[in-house]
Amino acid sequence: MDRTFLRLLKIAKDYKLWMLAASVIGFFTIGSSIGLMMTSAYIIAKAALHPSIAELQVGIVGVRFFGIARGVFRYVERYLSHETTFRLLAKFRVWFYEAIVPLFPSKLLKYKSGDLLTRAVNDVENLEHIFVRVIAPPFVALFVLILMLFLLGSFNFIYPVIILFSFLIAGIGVPLLSYKLSRKTGSRLVKLQARMNELILDQTQGLGELLVFNQTGKFKEEFANTQNTLRKLQRKNAIIGGLNEALIGLIMNFSIIIILIYAVPQVNTGILEGVYLSVLVLGVMASFEALLPLPTAVQFFEQSVKSADRLFELTDANAVIVTGKPDTREPDNFSITFDSVQFGYNSDKLIYDNLSFTVPQKSFTAIVGASGAGKSTLINLLTRFWNYQAGKILLGDTKLENISQRKLREYISVLPQTTHLFNLSVRENIRFAKPEATDDEIIAAAKKANIHDFILSLPDQYGELIGEQGMKLSGGERRRLALARAFLRNSPILICDEPTSDLDSLTEQKVLNSLYGYSKTATVIIITHRLFHLENADQILVMYNGKIIESGTHNELMKKRNYYFNMMKVEKELIV
């Protein structure tokens, strides 16, 4: 069987008893209708011979029993299979989360765009069908087959052989045939669907360009063409898919004919009691119910395997970050030193070649430069999201590798360029930085980040839910909320990536003042392209192409009349 699928089963194996129970009850459900039809046939066939009513009693009880049992089993089966599905889904979620955490973000570079991660989450949710649609149907069919072999075997050996073959053809042959027939169109279909989605994106996002450059006609034509081809393929697939139900029904009817061909002479010669002729036929008819979900099982199997393949491709990447031998000793101070650091996200393109600088503890340092100069990468190295290739980074006198992940998180707080706000209340979002924080601490942090007054203006104040990814908030509000989080941590090092973007100039100044204040007790680094209010910074490092090309205070750098001076000139030109 498929390797991917086996790996999935391995993850699901904790719930094998649940799966077994649900499948067995599923089997009982179909078993009941086989029982119902066989006893019904027995009653009327027997009745036709006009015996005493007593002889029908057993059959009548049986019919009632199976009639009710079918409904009850169906109920229990649905209950169990949903319970199993939810348990499996929870398991898959935890598994995926556990697998992806150590890989983030260095191994997920190509998943940087949120869409791909969203797709991965969808892939996890797609696995929800794996039990009800993929695993259960073959088991139920197998159990039904075994039941039928026994039931029919009690009459004559030939009937089990007939049912075995017809089950094999209808249950394996038919799904396999349609799978083979639709396979080629399947992969073309996937490509065309991707192309159609591209076109849809092109339209919704590039609408202005399409209109201004008068491309609507051309676009409509290409869209219509893609749709037409897509439609042709989907029609072809549907025609093949439609064969399944028809063929399974046909095989059922022909197995009844074959059974009749064998059974009629046996009735004639008295080997088979005439009463059982109708019992046999209706039993076989009822048993085919178990085969109907099999063709869809193949489709869902393929879909689950595809989803799982994508997930495994992601989770199979080896995490490189191995914490060396962490020292128990604390760093003697919280200065930061980069010493001849070499780093590139890909081996073929270096971001830093021999980067060196020092940030003294309890100081305010601004790292400035144009976008793309390599400023934000500093954070990825300091948090050890990525490993650098050569040189060393020190906190005080301790090498970064010798600090445990847990300690490192305690020492360094980061305000990244884009912060994720969870779909929780304002309070819980700030508290995320320090689960044990009191409400007072949270308010103090919010005040420092200049967001307290805004929070009080919200209908629910600190209890306000902020919506998916903080959708309800403006960019500046989100920024300050994230800053409140960073302040709450109260760690000895704070690094902020563009802390004042999206803020109006008045708020910008207030936020910067808070940061200046914080630098009295901690090492503060801000990474920015806005050269605004940096007059008080203890140190400004100017970065260009992954190198520090100038450093000094604002006044010193202005006197040099070099790169910083020119940046300042450009900056002054920007009005709004």
Added chain:
Amino acid sequence: MHIDKKLINLSLGNRSAFFLTVFSGLLTALFTIIQAYYLSKTINEVFLKNSNLAEVKYFILLFALASLLKALFVWNEQNFANLIAENVKQQLRNKLTAQIFKLGPSYTKSSKSGEISNTISNGVEKLDAYFSQFLPQLFSSALIPLLILFFIFPIDILSGIVFLVTAPLIPVFMMLIGRIAESMNRKQWKTLNLMSGYFLDVIQGLATIKLFGRENDIKKKIAVISNLFRISTMKVLRIAFLSALVLEILSTISIAIIAVEIGLRLLYGNLEFQPAFFILVLAPEFYLPIRQLGAKYHAGMEGVAAAESIFKILEEPVQTNNQKSHVPFHDFVIKFENVSFTYPGGRNALKNISFSIEQGSFTALVGKSGSGKTTVTNLLLKFIKPSEGKIIFNNNNFNDIDSKFWRKQVSWISQSPYLFHTTIKENILIAKEDATAEEIINAAKSAGIHDFISSLPGGYETFVGERGTRLSGGQAQRIALARAFLKDSPILILDEPTSNLDPETENELLETLNRLTENKTVIMIAHRLRTIEKAGQILVFSNGKIIERGTHNSLIAMNGYYSELLKTYSG
């Protein structure tokens, strides 16, 4: 109009396929009845008259023939149902894309563009099950039982009555329980979605989780929340599944009643075996379509939910285009006369503004974001029309000028230009479809992007986008500039990029812009002093109004909002 009616109307657009689907369904039922008849004949002959195989072979052959024909029509029914689904999907997608073109960029920007593209691709796909499964089943479950009754009544009135009485009970009970269960179900699906939402939230927030060292807490929380959701969902499903229980029990009990009822009458000689067996074989077939409707109901409902967002887009009011396609273009003046614009949500983006733009002039629009600058360019691009007031182009009402004709005279560079999922060459070529290779290269050279394109392995044939090369914001800007150079139109509408580049690149870009705007009528949302200074007319926006206007020097002399802006931003 109710959403179901709208959907059924769509399928009626494919009348013949719809008719053929229902017709095939009926023929399927008819052959099922014929099958049952010959099967009961065969068994009756063998069982009670001890006929041999030769004597019943015609019955068996007819049974086989009916089986073949049944299979054929089962297949056909699905084919035709799929044909409806495919037709409807195609029609809807074409309608949707046409509608999006009419609604224009201000619509796709205001509602989330991701939502719209999701509706066009996935939303429409979800309707497939509605048309290919639910709708045909709806008709089958009404027609097939009737057809079976039509054959059973003449044979045995009592069984016919049992069928007739029990069949409506199923939908009645379904509705009674279904209504309670359905609302609970819907609520529960919402909570289920919340669960997936929570998981997505966590995965997207991985960086934050890691930065704050909360990995293990969150892992436990995923498990705990998943379990809580499971328990509350199962509480609801326990009740919702009752509808399945009732459905199953009603149909199986009815079969049991039929079996006992005809069995007893057989016993007392009030009924023959052959019709009795015929009725018994048909009994499950009688209830099958109604039971299947229950199973396909959910798929149908998903389609209905998706249809809501589809119709929401399709029913969005659009502006009509009635239009002069030729107005002289020399010596023109564009006049805004008391123009206001209100977005559908009610936001007043422009309030009663007036100004004019003369041919060959350079107008800079200045102001904070949200002050109304982009609305002005959207009006000039004919993406939207004034809610009140008029725009006059020479002596023509701007609304009356054909938008295609107008846009031929206009080039536009947005703040974040869009690159299409195709080659770089095609991306430049949209500006002038019949451009020669030389013209394209010249345009790229003028935009300062030729060297970069040549350095790519595929050159001008390199694909851009998800599957191809990703270009940086600055490179995309330059492709957009190349488009504008290639189009060489008399009017230029520009949104100056604010992204911070290093000083050298910045200088180069401004110079390129200078060359592009030479001898053109330029309307520019401007952010840089060097650009603004060149403008013959500066319009200063605040809160949807023009609060100051003039040249750079005259505005400085005013010592008002403009000079305030200059001071705050440039320190």
